[in-house]
Amino acid sequence: MKAVKYHGPRNVEFIDIPKPQAGPGQVVVKIAYCGICGTDVHAYSMEGIFNWELVLGHEAVGYVDEIGEGVTCVKVGDRVAVGPPGDCGKCYSCNSGKPNTCINGFPNTIGIGPNTQGAYAEYVLSKFPQNELFIIPDNVSFEQAVLFDVLAVGFHAVRRSDMKVGDSVVVSGCGSIGLSAIQAAKMAGPTYLIAFDPLESKRKLALEVGADYAFDPSNENDIAKAKELLSQANGAQVCFEAAGHPSSIDTCINLCMPSGQVMLIGNDGRPYQLVTAALGHYQYDLKFTFTYTKEEITMLFALISMGKLDTKPYSILKAPLDDAINKLEELATGKLELARVLLMPNGNI
Ligand SMILES: [Zn+2]
Ligand SMILES: [Zn+2]
Structure with a gap:
């Protein structure tokens, strides 16, 4: 499958990698949209954000494609958002109500942690589905839900x-x-x-x-x-x-x-x-203040679903996955002024 790999500032590559498979407790998601986050743009344009290789993409939406043995939180075909939180559930921060400052959070977060495979790809593997998959309410569109990281x-x-x-x-x-x-x-x-x-x-x-x-x-x-x-x-x-x-x-x-x-x-x-x-x-x-918790994503989806949170002011532009490198460059040089560019690794699904 196609994916976009980050090697370092202004060193990003369009590559072919094997499609992931769901092991026990894991879930594969077919990506509809993955947002290009400001964090990705900073990592693309300056030193010191990611000092490691990875497939970018930490704010995505799509369909559950495959579930591993024992997974009960989602079923095949569910519309989900996939991305942070990567909290471990074991450390002091996690157990004292501050999971967004989990000391183990970074390495576990897809599209952020070292050598993780994020969602600038056709499919993404969720190893911690209870932590990083969020079912999208029926009346919330993919275009609205993919803004979860921003909101x-x-x-x-x-x-x-x-x-x-x-x-x-x-x-x-x-x-x-x-x-x-x-x-x-x-x-x-x-x-x-x-x-x-x-x-x-x-x-x-x-x-x-x-x-x-x-x-x-x-x-x-x-x-x-x-x-x-x-x-x-x-x-x-x-x-x-x-x-x-x-x-x-x-x-x-x-x-x-x-x-x-x-x-x-x-x-x-x-x-x-x-x-x-x-x-x-x-x-x-x-x-x-740093990032957010999984409960807050669920609250935001409920607020959007009830019409209490308007997503219309957030401008979006859809682009094919193979345009990711151009779009990173355009965002880094200020040529695009948008809330989000949404990559579409599987075209219109
Ligand atoms: Zn982000
Ligand atoms: Zn933790």
Whole structure:
């Protein structure tokens, strides 16, 4: 079968590998769509993301093609999403309610872990079906379900934050992760939900998914307007940083109220300098957030199914698997501005 193998930055190959077979407890999924994640684009364009070989692809949907002995969680023909979480269920993080920080999670996650075979391929083998296969509700389309990785990151960030109904919230960075944070924060009932992005096209999308205001972080008047809106508490109770850019962290700290919380969702390779003497007396709560849990994927599918979560603002483009390398290059060089490119390893199925 056809697959796309990653050897290193700008060294990706279209290859032929044997179709996987389901051993005891395992499941083979025939891939309908696999999204090209920002993580894949970063690994394609810069050093230090994946220091190993693998077949890319960790956010996919398709049909259960074969089940191994003893599998009861799915049956052949089921429509499923396949991808992270890769939690082991045994370590301290897994057993203390934080499986997304499982110390064994990385190597187990298909399309992320060293030498794993991800879903930039016609079929993918799930060795941990109870952890990484999610049955898609009948009224949720493959095009909606394949966004689970995007939607779940912002959703988890809001659930992990201290945000309470009535709080005012800032989301800085309105790429697909920022949009998912805006949607989740909207569901949590903010007073003012203020988005920031330097690009007008992204500010428009932020308003579309529920932000009350969308401002340009480089415009002093816009910053002043946000401060005025947030003046009751001298800032936002929670600021979500979703761009990963150092200047976006600055925007969040600048607009956070004393004793407020800055949730760091974005990841960036550049160092960030923090002058503690200038910030300590504000007693900010800086907190990281990472990926999501399997329960959160199930919640998101229920929310989409009930019409409480709109996936229309997420732009998608479908492409054949053999176009994956071109699409990685176009995404890396900023030629494509989309929420997701969906690879179709089996054509239209
Ligand atoms: Zn991803
Ligand atoms: Zn674990």
